[in-house]
Amino acid sequence: MPSDGHVKPERGFVTYRKISDDILRTIQAPSPSYFLALGVVAAVLLWGVYGLTHQIRVGLGVAGYEPPIMWAIYITNFVFWVGIAHSGTLISAVLLLFRARWRTAVARASEAMTVFAVMTAGLFPIIHLGRPWYFYWLFPYPNQRELWVNFRSPLIWDVFAISTYLTVSTLFLYLGLVPDIAAARDRQQDWRRYLYRVLALGWQGTDRQWRHFNSLYGLFAALATPLVVSVHSVVSWDFAMSILPGWHSTIFAPYFVAGAIFSGLAMVMTLLIPMRTLLHLEEYITLHHFENLAKLMIPTSLIVSYAYVTEFFVAWYTGSAFEFGTFVDRALGAYAPFFWVMVLCNCLVPLSLFWKRVRTNLRALFVISLLVNIGMWLERFVIIVSSLAHSFDPAGWVGVYRPTWVEGAITAGAFAWFFLLFLLFIKNFPGISMTEMKEVSSPDGPPAVSYQPSALRLEP
């Protein structure tokens, strides 16, 4: 590295060379511990597949459903994972639009998380079907029956929302990777360089490529932002569009979106804290980043808590026997324990983030993020199960939902599936965007804000 006057070490910028070295190191030959982790998740995944095949062969009855509770853990998982998916796009797209410079270090990881979370979420609507072998009937395609799908059903909205979201977020991740893949291509010696060669699409980083790339990236951010909002709104409408007390509520869309971002941020932390040490990226993913994530969690947590309160208030204020009955049952009925644990995890614990000492303590953050994940999972469980268990007709209040090993296996398998994908990703692709890293540490000081689409880029 020849000395050149342009680099201003006192500004604390790392050199491009160092960025390339450090980040490309993360995709070198993995440690045994990595393979151990890989083996564990693979084993759990197999258990889940076994559970699923058992369920398909014997019938959905092997799950713990008890009428009138017709939806339970599978849909809970679906909503949970869709929620997780959200923060990814939030961090990479929304923060991009808001020019939050610190996002750079964590954007790539959260984009990957988004894609894998959607891929996990997408499984559950199929797993929970009574006849999963006909899942393709949910897609509108020309067939000899001359039948189409019912576009009035929120489930069809889901089909469109989720597949759109999967497509867009995957493209977002991949295109953002292209320059880094090119960098890897030019450095990598093992077999993967052929893979990189294909994936890099012949990227050379010419002026022309960079210009269109910028435009593309900005536009994608602009498209992804409304998409994120719409997707979880649609998911919330699965419930809000029904007439069931506890589901039929106008606040669901914003309430779910906030909850989704909240849980997503928690999951980002849960993933990044270990990844950072595992891949020795302490210099890039710093305490400062986690503190910012924590700061984002505070408002989202507050919004969610506010939604809880509102629900109960409305139930009481409207004086509808149905609404009121449902919420009394939610707080005091068979599922009350879950409800209160949820309140603890989602409303009370995050309040501690108001203290900087907590925000800047990785251990504390890790524990909190785990608790929030649990809390948000329980939120969906409580909304779904307790509302179903206590609807209009008292004569129908028979079932008390008790999950079986099958549901356990499939849920665990889903988590394994997610972590498997994530592990494979971070060992084969740069877990932090090198190009963006290089940009924010640009040797030639800040250029003027221009009117070009590139104006969407981060400003120091």
Added chain:
Amino acid sequence: MARRGDNSLTRALLPATLTLILVGLVALVFRVGAQGQPPVPTQSTESGTRPSRGSSTVQPLAFSHRLHVRERTIPCLTCHTYARRGPVAGIPSVQRCAQCHLTIAKDRPEIVKLLKYWEDKAPIPWLRVHDLPDYVRFTHKRHVLADVTCETCHGDVAGMDAAVQTAPLTMGWCVGCHKQLYAPTGCLTCHY
């Protein structure tokens, strides 16, 4: 350009599609073993036994429709007696065959076989040619009374020896005709 667009699109959808298909396949595989129900003389939702089109099966007797219908000009309803009265057209009873063949062409080998059945008072185990899925409720009566010709669905049986299926007998095919003739197209017309 479209090619490239598709390329990236499929790449993006690939993992999802694969997982979906995986689940679907697993499901299918296990379906086949899953049906432990005793033979029920009634319809089932799941049974999708689609008749293979144009497949001619080897019947226990080499009965020739052509001979009976075209050359001897016997109307269909003479033997398939119930078509006008009930949902099932009815395979002629052994008795009905015997009524004629006790006198006609007694010495032909196939007729000898037939008369054997008659003496044993045993039914003839014909193989089914036109077979709708069990969840479809088709009634010959209404169609015959609406002057839908036999050929419409059964093809030119008069020209066949052993009957073979000529029409696809798929839902779309039924519905097409129903729409054309303003016959009811509600699902409950055939599925309940």
Added chain:
Amino acid sequence: MNVHVLGVFDAAGKAADAARALRTDGFARVTTYAPAFDHNLDAALGPGKSPVRAFTLAGGILGCALGFAFPIYTVLDWPLITGGKAIVSLPPFVVIAFELTILFAALMTVAGFLLSSGLPRLRQAPYDARFSQDRWGVLVTCAAERAEAARAHLTQADVEEVRVGEGTR
């Protein structure tokens, strides 16, 4: 008979200076290489709008139209009453239309990007592996007799290394 003159720089600024100088000297075909986007460098070759946004708009409009047309076609193809709602009940179709708008806009954006940036690229242009790490490049394609002038400009801008090669273009 054209030649390629490729200069390798260790700083974006230097590359930008070189590019600017070459342009002012009338070299038409100058290409820069960079490991990361750099405004200075981008500006050096003069302003230019990206057409990608046009694709996005087109995709959006197409998707939106499709999002309404398709559901309406299907419900009219086989009208079935559900929940006492009108056969063509637009409110639910808005959701479909919205999602398809985004989907098609995104796909078209990608298409636009690939199209305008000439990717995927099969034929390799003059390139140096370091360009994706920590080096910047300036490529000049010019008639053989002007190669010297080009080299001079590069050296002026404190080039690290210059390569001249036979060009087919």
Added chain:
Amino acid sequence: MSELLDHVGRRTFLKLLGAAAPAVAAGACSSVPPERIIPYVIPPEDDVPGVATWYATTCQECPAGCGMRVRTREGRPVKVEGNPEHAINRGRLCIRGQASLQGLYNPDRIRGGRRREVTNASAGQSRLTNVAWEDALTSLAARIQTVREAGRSSRIAIVTPLVTGTLDRLFDTFAKAIGGARRIRYEPFGYEAIRTAGRIAFAREAVPHYDLARADVLVSFGADFLETWLSTVEYSAAFAEAHREQGTRRSRFVHIEPRLSLTASNADEWISPAPGTEMLVALAMVQVIVAERRTQVIQDADLKFITDLVASYSPDRVASQIGVPAAKLTELARLFSDPKAGPGRSLAIGGGVAGSGSNATALQVALNLLNYVAGNVGTTVRFGPDASYGRASTYREFAELVESMRAGDIEVLITHDVNPAFTLPAALGFSAALERVPFVVSFSNTLDETTARAHLVLPTHGPLESWGDEEPRAGVRGLRQPVIAARFDSRHVGDLLLDVGRRLGEEVSGALPAEGFYEYLRAEWRARYEAEPPASAATPGSTTFDDHWATALERGGAWNQIEPQPVMFSREVAKVSFDAAVINGPSDGLVLMPYASLHLYDGRGANRSWLQEIPDPVTKAVWSSWAEVHPDTARSLSAQEGQLVSVESPHGKLDVPVVLNPNLRPGTMAIPIGQGHTEYGRYAAGRGVNPITLIDPTPELLSGGVRWLSVKVRVTPRALYRPVLKLQSSESQVDRDIALAVSLDDVIAGRAQTAPGVEHRSLSPEHTHPEYRWGMAIDLDACTGCNACVAACYAENNVPVMGPEAVRRGRTMSWLRIERFVERRDPAATAVDVRFVPMLCQHCDHAPCETVCPVYATYHTDEGLNAQVYNRCVGTRYCSNNCPYKVRRFNWFQSEFPDPLHLQLNPDVTVRSQGVMEKCTFCVQRIHEGKDRAKDEKRPVRDGEVVPACAQTCPGQAIVFGDLNDPSSRVSQLAGSPRAYRIFDGLNTRPAVTYLKKIV
């Protein structure tokens, strides 16, 4: 006719062949080898494949002898319905009648003769092995022959149920022919007391016919006529008729019993006296009536006599003993005897558990007095058209037989379709005595506790497989004809007897009819016909016997009106001692009330999966038995709901889980009869307990009947919990306004209407119903909660039975459930307000379930039906979540119909497979059938032409179905009634089902 029988046989056989391939379903797109398609050899003349054929026959589930019409398809009976022409049940049928098909197709039927083989003589072990008919009959004949030739024929005993008509005559002839064998007509519920009381009070030993339809005031002293008492269907129908609101008139019904039974739940007033004191209530009423000179049509001499007789039973005197305020008794007496109403407008009946203590006869005598003084005898109480029950043997006679069995005086015991080992009080020691009988033969097709102990088991045809006739009541002769050839290797019991007889030599066979039972039956009817030609045949030769026979077969029998015969009041009454019932056992114990179960009767229903899985009408419990105690009593015992308690009487001991029942007199315990089988098949064996093992075996003194109310039990809680499976947890509506009620005054004053709710608006234009618009009206005031409709639905719609394990998870598949809500005002008040709500798919015009289905598997037809397309359903279950009425059912597993139960499946209804949603269709297959018929006759469907299974069988006629587009249809008119309302109207689902408020 026998020709037809052959066809039935062949049809069935061929159908079975034909049943080879269908529904052995494979994956959606797997190729299946081509199906066989089996033609008839000889086509039956009266049968078109795919078109139903109906046969009239007679039900044999209890001695009520209701007429049935059996719907057969290709030779298989697939549904039984009440015979509209039949004099007893007029087209209605109870839950047990509906379930008779599961008797025919019971998977546990004995499929051939069995003989006991000693496997280990020393250990006295033996087992039943197959035996050929020839050997079996020879050995039986040989046995009888030896006993007979030794002149010990009296040591042969024949025990049958209460068979009537020709078969009864044949049994008698046979018994006589073999030299006078003992004969018992055994009914567990025998009504001896009513007969005896008839003899004592009116010198006529008979079970009279009660005319509930005429009674403006009905007082029942424990008679559970909606459950098991005498002729359930007939009496519930009559009650419904009298109790239905017609303008200002509506009968008043008071039920007196310590427990709020199903019958009591339908009363306007429920008085809960101390157990065994009902008689005192009756006497007090008599006392008031005579004292206040409210009597009607009665000679002064009798009046004087009765006045003296009951003088000491004035309300004030007995009130404390009964535990009911004297004023209430007086009020009751005045209500009962209203001089303005004129004579014979009221009726008092009695029986059931509560009424069969040690004073059972005394109670019935008291009731006779009561009816006599109110002038009801001859009007609402009719001697003449007497019930066949009068001919049943008394329990005492059986007890004596058991005695001589124990003494070793019985050498051959022949039983037919009876199960004394289960239904007799265990303390009587029948089982032990049975061991002393060297040769026990059982003519039966189910391996019940008695049959399992027999030395020889000869399977007989089921009722739907046999010829026969029933005479449930004088003047009513129902015919029974086979509707299917015997499923298994069995014989008609009559032919069995004849066959045995022929093997006993000229002397015996000479005394017996020469030909088979069918010829004998015809001969009997011919004789009857020639003796007394019916009115139609007034001019001789106008009709022949063959016409008569054909008509009878078609109508299901022959009946003529029997006029009530006058009876004289007899002073015998003076001899009766009127004391409260004696109840033995620990003084601190609970009074045990083993009550006959609506579903299982005396236990004979226990192996019918429908009867096990359909919830008990009162407790909503399934697949189990339980002990009901009052919460206070439970508290003093420190026992909780679902806790196992051991119940010990002087005669036996059993463990049973507790069910808290606030509507039960404290200090008592009620256990349903019917469970606790050790044999009897897969659904019955090892399930629940049999309370009959606890009661006192000594017969009631005067009548010799069973003393059901005879013991107190010591109850000790155990540290075990066996919660009883219930399909409804909440007895309260939690102010959800599901079952509404209105007072009779308000109805009369025209204030029944509910205030019109918010006007319903919709974003979209209303969709139209161009031709028909099917709808239903359910009158909560007429619904008694008897569950008949539920069973009918199971039978008609191939609703699978899930079994206890699934039901524990609430996974019932019933399309129709009866919700029971108890409105508790102040607990002291005797007015009852129990509301039964038949809940089924409401076929909403704005159905929430339809919108959310992603694949159009459910949608709204232009005839107003909420369609469910099974083969399109992928099973998201979203529709069920979004259904406010929670009437949608999901197939968690592939449903199973154990051979031969699958033959009962209705071919017109798809069998739903694993993973699809299903629900009530308004019996769309019947709608199709009706429209098809109408189309053939080029006319619209007539009102009442299409009747769903539930509406068809309803004894109270509470359910009415029809076309709402036709303003003149019954359903339209009911929908316009001031009592009409729709459940959850505020949700704007616009149901097609209208409910009519109960009148309280």
